Amino acid sequence: MEKFDEYVRRYERKTPKSRRLFSRAARVFPGGISHNIRYFPPYPFFADGAKGKRLHDVDGNSYTDYWMGHWALILGHSPAPVASALARQVRNGTLYGTTNDVSVELAETIQKLMPAAEMMRFSSTGSEATMYAVRLARAKTGRRVIAKAIGGWHGFNTTLMQSASYPFEAEEGPGLVQDEGQYVESIPFNDLEGSIKVLDNIRDDLACIIIEPMIGTNGCIPPVDGYLQGLQEYARKNGALFILDEIVTGFRLSLHGAARLYGLDPDLFTLGKICGGGMPIGVVCGRKEIMSLADPVSVPDKQARCAIGGGTFSANPATMTAGLATLDFLKKNEREVYGKIDRLGGMARDGLGRIFAEAKIPCAITGTKSVFMTHFFSDSSQQKRQVSNATDVAMSDKAALGRYHMALMAAHGIFFLPSKMGAMSFAHDEGDVKKLLAATQSIADSGILGKAAQ
Ligand SMILES: Cc1ncc(COP(=O)(O)O)c(C=O)c1O
Structure with a gap:
């Protein structure tokens, strides 16, 4: 492991300010971070700027970014059309705390691209959107149990924090009461x-x-043919709702989401990330008859209404403007954007x-379209090279x-958030992929991966 130690020393040598900031951060944030996955050893670098495909840190280093803001930045960091619309809006108010015109425009744009969004509610995070979606499902059906995939990630809300991290059958930790899990069941992804x-x-x-069409956070795993369709059919036959969590896949796998790609017709679905244009967002969308259960105007009776929120920052004009500018750009340049990012994703996977x-x-x-991920296998782990669910990923050699x-x-x-999938943006090009492949070749030759590292 001497070779690997050399890499770590090299990282430490080029990030002294980050190291100092991390020790300050560790005094104010548990673990030094504000999102668990953002920590990696020996300490994460601290970013101080980003533009296009590049992420800059406080020590003056820059990285070609494949994390792309939790995969939200499909057009790259601060793309010109989004940045200028947002700058205009910031001068004109960031939080009206009232209804506003641009939120209607964004909602109508989403609806045109994804007609299954007959109605929607904006929130500020995906975690809220999925929480509202399952609450609406319980309200609509009068039933209690939610089924989710083993290793499916729907955010940090209490309801869906079940079987989210390995070992999936164990409790998710103190602070979550055991009983909270009794109405959530977990199903094996890709095994109908x-x-x-x-x-x-x-x-x-x-x-x-509720299901991610492609397992994202826990492994970048597309669905096998028939799996999602089979779940949808099962839900329909048995009086349950079928909810697609498109927070990663919406506007990423296609402009019309994974639903269009895989021929699905969910009752409800959730969006986030891309449609906020780099600003915080979550959206719960779906059939009017279900969404209307949350209508405080026509259902004034608290006993009959499903209480979903939105929050202080919901539909704020800054997010709405950035989201609208992003979707407008994607609509006008659909072929160019998706043609490019999907081709780059394929090139990376093949290479x-x-x-x-x-x-x-x-x-x-693994991966599809513009997202990709490598899973290594050590000799001691199962020799199965196929990765079709989050358990396969958990068995891989994460180290x-x-x-x-x-x-x-x-x-x-080159930056990937360690152990997470990579995503192409419109700001990347073939030269970046070639550099990624050349770098990978040199790392493979160094012997720090696989057998030679044991
Ligand atoms: C599929 C999926 N659903 C929900 C969420 C939660 O979204 P947020 O982090 O905005 O709360 C995420 C976050 O990565 C996600 O990947």
């Missing part, structure tokens, strides 16, 4: 038969199935697969992935 077995046991009390195969480093490359990502940062100025 196994999922139906679980669902059959809870059928009569099943309010909804990485080839390099690791030639280097005989056991791994699987090797961490070493790979650290080496990219330390020696090549």
